[in-house]
Amino acid sequence: MATGTTGTGAPAGVTPARRSGGAGGAIGAGRGRRDRPNRYPDNRWAAILLAVPFAGLVIFYLWPLVRTVLLSLSEGTAFTGYSVTGFDNWQRVLDGGEVWGALVNTLVYAAIVLLGVPIAMVLAALLHQRELRGRSFYRTLYFVPVVTMPVAVAMVWRYIYNGDFGLLNEVLDAVGGPTRAWVADPDTALYAVAVVGIWMALGTNLIILAAGLEAVPESLEEAATLDGAGPVRRFFSVTVPLLTPSIFLVSVLSVIGSLQMFDLLFIMLGRTNPALADSKTIVYLFYEEAFVRNDRPLGAVIALITLVVTLAVTAVQFRLQRRWVTYA
Amino acid sequence: MKSTKTLIGIAAAAAALTLAACGDNGAGTSSGGDGEEVDLTFATFSPDQEPAIREILDVFEEQNPGVTVEIQIIPWTDYWSTLQTSTAGGTGPDVAWMLGAKIGQYIDGGVLLPLDDAFEESGLNIEKYPEQLVDLFVDDDTTYALPKDFDTIGLWYNKALFDEAGVAYPTPDWTWDDVIAAAQALTKPDGSVYGIGAPLDPQATYYNTIYQAGGEVISADGTTSGYDSPEAIAGIQFWTDMINKYDVSPTLESFADTESVAQFMSGRLAMLTTGSFYAIRFANDEYSSANFDVTELPGGVEEATIINGIGNVALASTEHPEEAARLAVFLSGAEASQISSETGTVIGSYEGTQQAFVDAFPQFNLQAFLDQAENGVVLPVSRNTDAWASRESEFLTPAWTGEQTVEEAAGNLAGAMNEALAQENQD
Amino acid sequence: MPEQRSRRRHVVTHVVLMAGALLMVSPFLWQFLTSLKTLGESTRVPPTVLPEAVRWENYSAFFDVVPVGSMAVNSVLALVLRVVGQLLVASLAAYVFARLRFRFRGPLLACFLVVLMVPPQLFVIPQYEVIRTMGWLNSVQALALPGMFSAFGVFVLYQFMRTLPAELDEAARIDGANPWQIYLRVILPLCRPALAALTILTSLFSWNDLLWPLIVNTIPDRMTLPVGLATLQGAQGTDYPVLMAGSLLTILPMVLVFVLLQKQFIRGIAMSGLKA
Known part of the structure; x- marks a missing residue:
């Protein structure tokens, strides 16, 4: 999950996992009442209290979204203005190969970054041992990348990946590993960026999973120990199943963040990189159309495709969740 | 409980303050009536040139009492999108830097002020500017900008590496073959030094050789691509051969990792063709200043160097059209030109001010850039240059990496470019 | 005997954790070492680990290129304004959605949540137009405004408030409190950990934000630090x-x-990810 670097702040979020819960506690309580009638007793207060937040949402988020939809159906330039003409832009994008390639790259990236979740799980489990010394020390170190600026760390990583004098090649050379121009080689660039993606998100994933672990009742683990289960088996048969809600959440956050990945790629690859054609993500493509080629309408189409894909992938995740996530 | 209340109190106070502050700011630039204060904003993308620009603006403010100018620096990566967005909405800067490759869209959009009257009033002589550059900013006999400076491309070289390899320094008489021969002699087999840098950089490398070979990037009437001509292919091949045939340049991957100028400055390249605009950076770097020098580009079938310049435009949305136009002209005038040259920042465009640039860094033979200007070919542009120029690197990359022949890659690029030009001319 | 085994296991654990931690921080170590080298040293093959002579001048170069002082002030002001605004706005909206019963609750909540799925770059141009229309370009409020209304905060606080027992509100209502009073006196105080979490996350977003400040504040004195860094790179x-x-x-x-x-910080991150 790349932390957002734009004004909108939040990189990601999820719809509430417990959808069937509806209005949560409030409605549940209401249903229980004997004298029924008013299903909406708070209409007026809701309107008053929601006025400012909703106005802000409309002005800064919903209106831009509407504009984007209109723009995607328009033709024109920034100077001449735009007029709605129909679905030509959509056709141009969907017929062209670029968007599909970018989509594949984005999904590949998201899949690789998802590998960070099991890594974080192992680390979280190791850190969970209460008698272990220096737990907070480790947690601090693992967490530092989360609080740093993506732009700044991307610059550092680009330098480390340098094919001519980068630190990585030097280390690999010393141990007899392969060396190459990691972010300029079409075969490795996307993976190299994804490693940074994992690195940046590891702290967040670790913390969320650790919080989930705290919630696992110790008595269960102890019971398993008495049954003679070793630490590894205990981890898989007791801890992991109880941790599935946290794992699910971390996965959803990670995927949404990955689907919106832009800044790492932008800084680490640069504009004249031979690997760029094979590594562009969908948001990068949006940037290129909207801001480099100045084709805002086409950019709008790509942005909306990103939205649709994000919604679809998240929906699939929620659907699959029933198969493997157990809520206590 | 208590602390939460305090928190909310603070929050409410802050919100109230913000709103109050906003009210003040809203007015922004006061509409200056007669003899009143006039605030202008001037947008540029170069932090390097800021000191020189400030100096120029101080002179302007002195000559125009009551006018103050604020500089906006927008980083290059966002300059054009920001300028376009703000200008289209009518709230852009009053005066801004402009390039020949970009001005077409602004003229078509009708967002620029004609500068003819202000130019006449200034008493400057149009003959004293490089003609090709003046033409870049003229449309329908109306002048929208004047070139404030110009740059040409030269052959920079690292004397220390030449001495070490026992190769004679390049001279203005060198041909393409001389460059290849020297590059071969300068390249070290262990990969620590390459003879020359061959990055995929239109202005610094292959545009020059395309014109030297007698080709062109775009036809004179701006309707067709010249990339598929044998001359253009030869001009591109010159560079791809450096990598794929002679092994005297680092690969494209290497330039993606570390830009060519940085490699040159770290002593990894013995030669690099690039612009006069790097003189100031080289002079400020100890190693480069001591070891670098420059001469004219080698000749192909013809002599040619790409010449380019930045213009200053006044935006039609300004509240003070008269002052804005006067500022735009002043920024490209004789005094501004002199200051730019003296600081070694760029070559001032106004005749008679260029010697100051040559003198600014005596360690380099900067005269070479001026001598070449007569063979200058203006950086090729069309009405919507970005539509095809943004695809160049994408299509030429396979030629640089050796996956495609130059014929193939250039042919594909010509196809895409012709398509973009057809679209442009149909609008 | 088991004690010994557990100690041995700890050694393995430490080795694994240490190796991982080293991977996590090595980029920063390398960054620091490089920041003290000369350009020539930094591009040497093979790389040298320690600088030959410590060059602190590299740090002053940053100050030479951009007005670091005023940029730091802008970054801090924007952060404070954005955090305060976000806390207010998000807590109000979250309270309404989590605790009140009213018409169109579902669709309105969906409006907030769908925004989280949109790539943030998409909003930038229309938001810019709004700020410009208000005449607020190059101001602190321009930096902070869109972020104040971010749906992310609503999401985090909504998740938290839903977990509070419904009896709280009911008891207060019986005492004659209206929803505003309940929000202020009952719910908000209980949300302190969630508000702290949101403060931290919003601060992070605000401090690290690049694209938005780059576009709205273009006068050097009004820029933020990340923009200064981008300028330095240019x-x-x-x-x-x-x-x-x-x-x-x-x-x-x-x-x-x-x-x-x-x-x-750690609680903040954990909180934003607490299960619903």
Whole structure:
């Protein structure tokens, strides 16, 4: 999950996992009442209290979204203005190969970054041992990348990946590993960026999973120990199943963040990189159309495709969740 | 409980303050009536040139009492999108830097002020500017900008590496073959030094050789691509051969990792063709200043160097059209030109001010850039240059990496470019 | 016997954790070492680990290129305004959605949540137009405004408020309190941990934000630190030592705050990810 670097702040979020819960506690309580009638007793207060937040949402988020939809159906330039003409832009994008390639790259990236979740799980489990010394020390170190600026760390990583004098090649050379121009080689660039993606998100994933672990009742683990289960088996048969809600959440956050990945790629690859054609993500493509080629309408189409894909992938995740996530 | 209340109190106070502050700011630039204060904003993308620009603006403010100018620096990566967005909405800067490759869209959009009257009033002589550059900013006999400076491309070289390899320094008489021969002699087999840098950089490398070979990037009437001509292919091949045939340049991957100028400055390249605009950076770097020098580009079938310049435009949305136009002209005038040259920042465009640039860094033979200007070919542009120029690197990359022949890659690029030009001319 | 085994296991654990931690921080170590080298040293093959002579001048280069002082002030002001605004706005909206019963609750909540799925770059141009229309370009409020209304805060606080027992509101209502009073006196005080979490996350977003400040505030005195860093990159090209020095300076304040407020940070992240 790349932390957002734009004004909108939040990189990601999820719809509430417990959808069937509806209005949560409030409605549940209401249903229980004997004298029924008013299903909406708070209409007026809701309107008053929601006025400012909703106005802000409309002005800064919903209106831009509407504009984007209109723009995607328009033709024109920034100077001449735009007029709605129909679905030509959509056709141009969907017929062209670029968007599909970018989509594949984005999904590949998201899949690789998802590998960070099991890594974080192992680390979280190791850190969970209460008698272990220096737990907070480790947690601090693992967490530092989360609080740093993506732009700044991307610059550092680009330098480390340098094919001519980068630190990585030097280390690999010393141990007899392969060396190459990691972010300029079409075969490795996307993976190299994804490693940074994992690195940046590891702290967040670790913390969320650790919080989930705290919630696992110790008595269960102890019971398993008495049954003679070793630490590894205990981890898989007791801890992991109880941790599935946290794992699910971390996965959803990670995927949404990955689907919106832009800044790492932008800084680490640069504009004249031979690997760029094979590594562009969908948001990068949006940037290129909207801001480099100045084709805002086409950019709008790509942005909306990103939205649709994000919604679809998240929906699939929620659907699959029933198969493997157990809520206590 | 208590602390939460305090928190909310603070929050409410802050919100109230913000709103109050906003009210003040809203007015922004006061509409200056007669003899009143006039605030202008001037947008540029170069932090390097800021000191020189400030100096120029101080002179302007002195000559125009009551006018103050604020500089906006927008980083290059966002300059054009920001300028376009703000200008289209009518709230852009009053005066801004402009390039020949970009001005077409602004003229078509009708967002620029004609500068003819202000130019006449200034008493400057149009003959004293490089003609090709003046033409870049003229449309329908109306002048929208004047070139404030110009740059040409030269052959920079690292004397220390030449001495070490026992190769004679390049001279203005060198041909393409001389460059290849020297590059071969300068390249070290262990990969620590390459003879020359061959990055995929239109202005610094292959545009020059395309014109030297007698080709062109775009036809004179701006309707067709010249990339598929044998001359253009030869001009591109010159560079791809450096990598794929002679092994005297680092690969494209290497330039993606570390830009060519940085490699040159770290002593990894013995030669690099690039612009006069790097003189100031080289002079400020100890190693480069001591070891670098420059001469004219080698000749192909013809002599040619790409010449380019930045213009200053006044935006039609300004509240003070008269002052804005006067500022735009002043920024490209004789005094501004002199200051730019003296600081070694760029070559001032106004005749008679260029010697100051040559003198600014005596360690380099900067005269070479001026001598070449007569063979200058203006950086090729069309009405919507970005539509095809943004695809160049994408299509030429396979030629640089050796996956495609130059014929193939250039042919594909010509196809895409012709398509973009057809679209442009149909609008 | 089991004690011994557990100790041995700890050794393995430490080795694994240490190796991982080293991987996590080595980029920063390399950044620091590079920031003290000369350009020539930084591009040497093979790389040298320690600088030959310590060059602190690389740090002053950042100050030469951009007005670091006023940028730091802008970054802080924007952060404070955005955090305060976001806390107010998000807590109000979250309260309404989590605790009140009213018409169109579902669709309105969906409006907030769908925004989280949109790539943030999409909003930038229309938001810019709004700020411009208000005449607020190059101001602190321009930096903070869109972020104040971010749906992310609503999401985090909504998740938290839903977990509070419904009896709280009911008891207060019986005492004659209206929803505003309940929000202020009952719910908000209980949300302190969630508000702290949101404060931390919003601060992070605000401090690290690049694209938005880059677009709305273009006068050097009104820029934020990340924009200054981008400017530095534009001005110094690939002068690695100077770039590393500048980027280190820019990330340092947040890292220091993190080290000081570690517990709150970690709770903040955990909170935003608490299961629904």
